[in-house]
Amino acid sequence: MPVTFLQAAGGAILLRYAIVLSQAGPKLILTHAWTASILIALALWLTDRSLLYPNLRSPLRAFPRVPATNVMAERPRGKTPLNWFRQFPDADAVVMREPLGRMILFPTSPEALRDIMSTNSYHWEKNPGIRAFLGRVIGFGLIMAEGEDHKKQRKALTPAFNIRHIRALGPLMADKTQVLVEQLEKEGGVVEFSHWASRLTLDIIGPAALSREFGTLTSDDDPVAEAFGELLDPSPELITFMVSNMFLPQWFATRLPVKANRLIRVHCSKLRTLCRTILNEKHDGLKQAEEGAEDDILKNIVQSGQFTDEEVIDQMLTFLAAGHETTASALTWSMYLLALHKDVQARLRAEVRGSGEVESMPILNGVCEEVFRLYPTVPLTIRQSMCDTIVAGIGVPKGTVALIVPYAINRHPKHWNGVKTSSADEKSPGLSEKLDCEEFWPERWLMDGRINKHGGTNSNFCETTFLHGPRSCIGKDFAKAELKYAIAGLVAKLDIDIADPEREVIAGGTVTTKPIGGLNLRMKKVA
Numbered sequence: 001m002p003v004t005f006l007q008a009a010g011g012a013i014l015l016r017y018a019i020v021l022s023q024a025g026p027k028l029i030l031t032h033a034w035t036a037s038i039l040i041a042l043a044l045w046l047t048d049r050s051l052l053y054p055n056l057r058s059p060l061r062a063f064p065r066v067p068a069t070n071v072m073a074e075r076p077r078g079k080t081p082l083n084w085f086r087q088f089p090d091a092d093a094v095v096m097r098e099p100l101g102r103m104i105l106f107p108t109s110p111e112a113l114r115d116i117m118s119t120n121s122y123h124w125e126k127n128p129g130i131r132a133f134l135g136r137v138i139g140f141g142l143i144m145a146e147g148e149d150h151k152k153q154r155k156a157l158t159p160a161f162n163i164r165h166i167r168a169l170g171p172l173m174a175d176k177t178q179v180l181v182e183q184l185e186k187e188g189g190v191v192e193f194s195h196w197a198s199r200l201t202l203d204i205i206g207p208a209a210l211s212r213e214f215g216t217l218t219s220d221d222d223p224v225a226e227a228f229g230e231l232l233d234p235s236p237e238l239i240t241f242m243v244s245n246m247f248l249p250q251w252f253a254t255r256l257p258v259k260a261n262r263l264i265r266v267h268c269s270k271l272r273t274l275c276r277t278i279l280n281e282k283h284d285g286l287k288q289a290e291e292g293a294e295d296d297i298l299k300n301i302v303q304s305g306q307f308t309d310e311e312v313i314d315q316m317l318t319f320l321a322a323g324h325e326t327t328a329s330a331l332t333w334s335m336y337l338l339a340l341h342k343d344v345q346a347r348l349r350a351e352v353r354g355s356g357e358v359e360s361m362p363i364l365n366g367v368c369e370e371v372f373r374l375y376p377t378v379p380l381t382i383r384q385s386m387c388d389t390i391v392a393g394i395g396v397p398k399g400t401v402a403l404i405v406p407y408a409i410n411r412h413p414k415h416w417n418g419v420k421t422s423s424a425d426e427k428s429p430g431l432s433e434k435l436d437c438e439e440f441w442p443e444r445w446l447m448d449g450r451i452n453k454h455g456g457t458n459s460n461f462c463e464t465t466f467l468h469g470p471r472s473c474i475g476k477d478f479a480k481a482e483l484k485y486a487i488a489g490l491v492a493k494l495d496i497d498i499a500d501p502e503r504e505v506i507a508g509g510t511v512t513t514k515p516i517g518g519l520n521l522r523m524k525k526v527a
């Protein structure tokens with residue numbers, strides 16, 4: 001529609017200009033007519049893009065408008081969208097207009113989120129530039145696949161993450177946590193915890209996904225930890241390069257003589273070589289052993305018979321990258337929240353020291369769910385519509401950019417403000433207190449002492465830490481089990497306090513959320 005309008009207007013003006021100038025002689029036509037018509041067409045296009053289309057024709061006008069803000073740069077990421085959601089609590093989405101008129105959609109209501117993530121999930125894809133860049137780093141596995149390719153990969157990989165396999169990993173998760181506890185006891189005193197959390201999760205994903213011990217908890221020089229450290233917790237230069245990949249064509253970006261390109265080439269080639277070696281060993285193991293090689297995610301992928309060796313390596317890189325810093329971030333924030341809420345820490349310690357299955361302990365479950373809600377590891381993710389589609393009953397054109405912001409959605413006041421009720425309150429009504437959407441309150445996830453799945457809201461789309469639908473996190477159950485075992489193991493043995501209470505803890509990080517400057521904790525053995 002805008003193109004038709006522009007073509008007609010530009011054509012008419014061009015014709016008129018040509019007639020006027022033709023009367024002034026052929027030389028003048030050649031000198032000015034084309035320049036003038038190009039400038040006029042450009043001016044019309046800009047006017048249309050920045051004024052007419054957004055104000056008069058865009059269907060996104062149906063949603064409240066918010067001022068342009070650099071939401072990618074703010075800390076914590078999602079802070080401003082949360083303010084918008086407070087301002088427009090009943091809106092299905094808000095729309096931000098960038099200076100050149102591009103409209104960005106921020107879906108907020110469960111209906112809008114369901115349309116994007118579930119009903120019309122395949123109408124939306126990730127930004128092609130970011131995909132190409134991240135694919136170079138973490139492989140073109142499941143996270144980077146789109147459309148039919150994604151459907152095929154997801155179907156082949158889902159059995160590897162079934163609940164039976166994850167349950168079987170419980171002892172490994174508990175054992176590795178025990179190694180961490182011993183290391184922390186040796187450190188004796190103040191530790192920078194996010195660093196230890198990454199080591200733990202790498203040592204769990206290694207054997208769980210690839211039958212490979214990385215041993216990062218007990219050794220300082222591990223090439224895998226180093227490569228992921230530099231690639232996933234990158235320098236400002238690497239971040240700038242990543243963002244510029246959204247706009248630059250890949251044939252150009254990959255050839256730029258910048259340090260970031262060299263760093264990616266060196267580390268990725270090391271990681272691919274390592275994965276190739278592991279894969280060859282797995283093939284040998286599968287050929288030799290009657291029972292097959294050790295049971296892990298890799299064995300399931302190889303045995304699915306759906307992938308070439310290079311594709312399996314892409315999946316291995318994806319699982320290593322997606323499956324380690326993410327849970328490390330959640331574990332870091334768990335320790336932070338438990339250090340701030342010593343009463344919850346004490347109740348949790350009593351629970352995990354008692355009998356019962358780690359998977360079904362009520363307080364532990366509530367603590368994990370509150371951590372995922374308040375500090376979603378991926379605070380924001382981006383999508384672009386590949387065709388005309390519908391969001392909460394409004395027709396949204398092809399090419400629309402949507403920013404899904406779990407940080408803000410998970411704290412939406414309309415869904416998460418409430419009333420604190422506990423069994424004690426139920427016996428003595430009138431004692432209920434107001435519950436703020438940003439308050440850490442594990443009991444949201446308990447109803448009459450039993451675990452509930454929605455945290456007291458009326459839709460699971462009120463919480464989007466792992467997203468929902470076909471593009472939701474395939475490792476969700478793995479991550480939840482891992483976090484439970486890690487918290488249970490740590491809290492049972494160690495008392496956790498903030499080491500430097502004066503310092504403000506702010507959520508930063510590039511791909512995953514982490515406290516800026518780390519998290520210093522005082523961890524003491526408890527009797």
Ligand code: HEM
Pocket residue numbers: 142143144154318319322323324326327330376377378381382465466467470471472473474475476478479
């Ligand atoms: C706290 C832990 C975790 C969080 C918060 C988390 C969150 C997410 C999110 C938000 C996405 C969607 C990203 C997007 O499309 O923009 C995702 C996708 C994915 N995650 Fe996780 N994740 C976690 C742990 C894991 C683990 C442990 C694994 C593997 C062992 C894993 C593997 C994946 C994969 C393969 C995808 C792509 C799924 C697809 O597109 O079909 N994640 N995760």
